[in-house]
Every structure is written in C-alpha cells, then in structure tokens.
Amino acid sequence: MAGKTLFDKIWESHVVREEPDGTTLLYIDRQLVHEVTSPQAFEGLKLAGRRPRRPAATLAVPDHNVPTTDRKLPIADHISAKQIQTLEENCRDFGITYFGMDDVRQGVVHVIGPEQGFTLPGTTIVCGDSHTSTHGAFGALAFGIGTSEVEHVLATQCLVQKRPKTMEVRVEGSLSDRCSAKDIILAIIGKIGTAGGTGYVIEYTGSAIRALSMEGRMTLCNMSIEGGARAGLVAPDDKTIAYVKGRPLTPTGELLERAMQAWQSLKTDPDAIYDAVVTLRAEEIAPQVSWGTSPGMVLGVDQKVPDPQTIVDAKTKSATERALNYMGLSPNTPITEIKIDKVFIGSCTNSRIEDLRLAASLAKGRKVATSVHAMVVPGSGLVKQQAEAEGLDRVFRDAGFEWREAGCSMCLAMNADVLQPGERCASTSNRNFEGRQGAGGRTHLVSPAMAVAAAIEGHFVDIRHWS
C-alpha cells in the first residue's frame, strides 16, 4: 500500500464519522471569526437556541470594515460600525475571545492567527473567509467556509466534508534576486489557471518552498484559493517550530514537547502518491504582474499584454477582450510601460513584518512619484508596533507613503480605502476582479518589492535590474 500524504495524515486524524458515500464529519480544532461573515451565523444559533460547543476554540476580530485612519475617531460609516458592534456583542454573549479595534492585537484575521500561536501544525482551521488557506503554511488543514458552515462549526465543532483530491506543486531551484513567494504563487496560478486547483488540496514542495521563510509560506498558501484550491499546505520543519514557539497561545513545557514530537511525522511519505503533480523551476519565475481581471491573467514583468487576435480558444479570447477593455489596456503593451495612480501595500497576502522590512529597504532614501498616491497598511497592530520600533514608518513617510492602522483596507475596499473609477493600482493583495478595490478600479497584483518600485517610478519596472 502506498504511503500517506501530509494531507491524508491531517484529514484522517480529524475524521469523526464517515457516511457510506464517503461524506465525512470532520473535526475542526480552531475557528477564526470576523465581522462580515458571522452575524447571520450567530443569529442562527440564537434562533435555534444553540450555544457554541467550544467557545475557547474560537477567536474573533474585526478586520474587513475597520477604518485604517485614526482609531480614536468613531467609524463614519454607521452600517460598518453596526456590523463591528454586532460582532463584539455576539462574542460577549457567547463567551468568545474578541480583539477589539482598540486592542494592539487587532489585525487581519489571517495575520493574527499565526501571530498569536492560534495556528498550529496538524490542526484543522476554518474561517468564513476564503484566504483561510494562509494557515496551511504551518502544515495545518485550513480552508474558507460560508456563513452557514461558520454556524455549523460554532454549534458542533465539526463540518460535513467530501474528501478532496491532492495536488503536489513542486518548485525546485533558487529564485532570482528580489523575487519572492508572491511571484511563485502568481506564477503557479498563471500556470494552472484559476480553476486548476478546484477539488484539490495543494501541497507545496521542493527546494524553493523549503527556502521560504514562514511569512513567505503564508503568502504562498494564502493565494491557493486563487488557483481554485480551498487549501494549501507546506510540511512543518524547523522554521515552523521556531516561528510557533513562545507565542501567546502556543503550548508550553511538556505539552509543547509532545506536540513537537507529533509534528515530526507531519510530512508526506516518500512512497505516497498525489492525484496530480505540477512542477516549476524557480529560476524561470520573473517578477509577476497581473494584467487582467482574474489572478490567472498574470505575466512576467518582462512580457507584453496579450493580444486577443492571437488567441484561438473562443472563450479565452472573449475573456481576454473583456479584461483588456475593463483594464483600459491595449494589446501588446509592454508591462513596464503601464503607468499607475495608486499603490497599496497590505492585505492578508503581504502585510507582515518581513514584507514591510523589504518594502522599506527599497523605499529608503527614495520618493514616491508625484503622480502616485501610495499607502502602507500593516497586517496587525503588533506588526505596526514592531515596524515603528524598527523605524520603518519613518522610512515610508519620508518616501511619501501613507502609514495606516491595521485592517483589510483596500484589498477589498469595504472601508473608506477605495479606488475611484478608472484608477490603476499596483497592489500587494490577492484579487484583481472587476471592481474589487472599488467600482471601475483597475488592480495589478504584484509583490511588495514590485509595488515599491512602481510607486517610485510611476510605472512597473523589472526589479531584478532596478538600481
């Protein structure tokens, strides 16, 4: 019999019950909750007279709606304020830990989970947010769910699931100078397409993945959903353990010793077989820039915008034409000639301290182009605090970037941070859908390094050759 994949091991240790058709009642160790996808779940519990099964396994934080300006001021948008207040009340009513807007631990839900040690290897983690895949960086099976399922997990600590297939995405070799995890994942999505991972859990393997820091692995796993996969995984190693140790919610003492022993076995057996395998060479990955309205519409910065006339497949051709029209781009335009109006550095993809350090190192002593408005939104209050302790905020401000409070911000533009129609943004976030950052706004997904360079030059540049 073939060995087991990392996914198999986590899945099998969480099976509570299995139906004859394979439908599984899966145990969920941890749930993260935010204000947008939870009110109807709590309302459902109340209407049915149900209580959360394990409130202590749940952590809640407002992030999607929060203003990134002065926190001492009331939220100008009353509907947003009401939603945040509802979360706070629900957490109080049901005994769930809540990091409010005035708590330094507040931040983007997928930044604070790992930061607090809530995210641990070998666990199952869910959240009413598709970017829950982020936590797979720790070798946790983590995936996004809808609000009905949020309620289901609150009430039962379980979910009804069909076993997904497994896909190995192997990236060998070394990345080019200034290329990062963001470029790897964008290149993967460009290769497999936005539905390439549908029905699969991806395990990322290979020397280029092992070489990534934990924060790089979070960026990588974060965008698994943009390739259609609900979850991405990286097997835990010494870097994982070093990251997890000593965090507020990480076990200590003998429990930690036992946990670390168990985490040793969290890897795919050499004779295990994946349902699908995709391979990439890290050397071949150029800094990536999305040009269209789907994350799969992405190219190396040294390429040109596609020409629909050369596309044979009818539906790809029409999707390309539509995307170019929305994006206001002409076929065959070199990516480096695309001028931008805004820069957003932030989101659950790229707002952690390493992202900010790298961005600041490139911004230092330079100035944002006069035609560009640029902002940096740290992933959490603690990231912000750390960055300020290192003087990164001064570097950004001196270069002309705005330095904001933590939140999801312009990744989805639910708060006041919104693109105006026709504005073009270099963004370190994860989605370039039509209107994602504001109705009529045009998003180009890039790494933090590419975003800084674009802010300074006013257009995209190949950071491999940028001095």
Added chain:
Amino acid sequence: MEPFTTLTGLVAPLDQINVDTDQIIPKQFLKTIKRTGLREGLFFDWRKKKDGSPDPDFFLNQPRYHAASILLTRDNFGCGSSREHAPWALLDQGFRCVIAPSFADIFYNNCFQNGILPVVLKADEVLALMKHAVETEGYRLTVDLANQTVTTPEKTAYRFEIDPFRKDCLYRGLDSIGLTLQHEQTISAYETRRKTEAPWLFGDLHA
C-alpha cells in the same frame, strides 16, 4: 431550508466564464447583518452603464428574464470570496438552480446550505442550452433532483451527478446542524480520544 424536488422554470443565460462572487454581490452589500434583501446587490456593477443608468443589454435587466428561477452560466462560476451573500442574493432574486460546466468549491457548498441546486453539465450541453435560452423567449427547463436530470422542452434529458448525502439533505430540506447534532455522542467520543492523543489542542485559548 426549503426542500428541492423538481423545478420547472424560466432560464436566464449568463454567457461568461469565471464569474466571481465579487461580481455576484459587491462588497458594499456585505455590511448587512441579515440574510435577506440582497437582491438589489445582485450583479450590481454589471446592471449599470458607466453613467449609472440601467444597462438594457444586461440579462437581468431584460423583462423576459425577470421571473427566471434557473441560472445558466459557464465554467468556474462563483470563484473567489467565500461570501454566502452570493447564494443569498441569487435566492432573493428567485434562482433555485444554477447550471454550469463547473463551480468553485466554496460557492458550490454554500448553495446546498440554502436550498439551491448547483447542477454540473458537460460544457457542450451547457453551450447547447445557452443557445436555446438566448434564442427562444420563455425557454424553460425541468430539473429533477430525484432522477438527476435536466429536461428540455423537446424532452431531451441530460443527466448530472451529485453526492448521495448532499442530494438527500437538499431533497428533504434537512437542517444540517441538526443532523450533525444527532452524532453528538460520536463527537464527544472523538474529543475524549483526541484529548489523550493531542492534549495541546484542548488548552484554554482565552487570550
């Protein structure tokens, strides 16, 4: 949840691939704390022209599709955000069934939680139906969950696959939380065993 047995309904065609949940319902409608009344947000940005006036070319702005209960669309429908507001908005508009060659996973799951049947048909079958739905005003299909068929007015029946468990829950309109709670003892037994195997997962997480 309302059971889904058979549905004979008007078909509305949305001939586009990769329709993401940001398009189905944009973010400004996600600030609600209710599940209802989301119809006004459905395809909000696509319903309007650049000047803000209604776009008469958009399918849902055409009177012939106002009473549609079956949405016919293309590959990878519902990709992107996990927002359940997407199926809530479709339901509020009157859609009980979405037919496509493929769906994104989270959206597909969310449909079942709300009494909406997502039907996967082959790409060429969807194309053929799309042609009819565009060309024939009042084009209706019959979706039969028990027999797993979509039948055209010409009596051509297309078969679709669905997990038996999901099918049963949808057919009977079962409360899925109630179903899981029937296994409370099994869940407790699992927890007891895991507390021995992996005690570090059961510490107090109250930060």
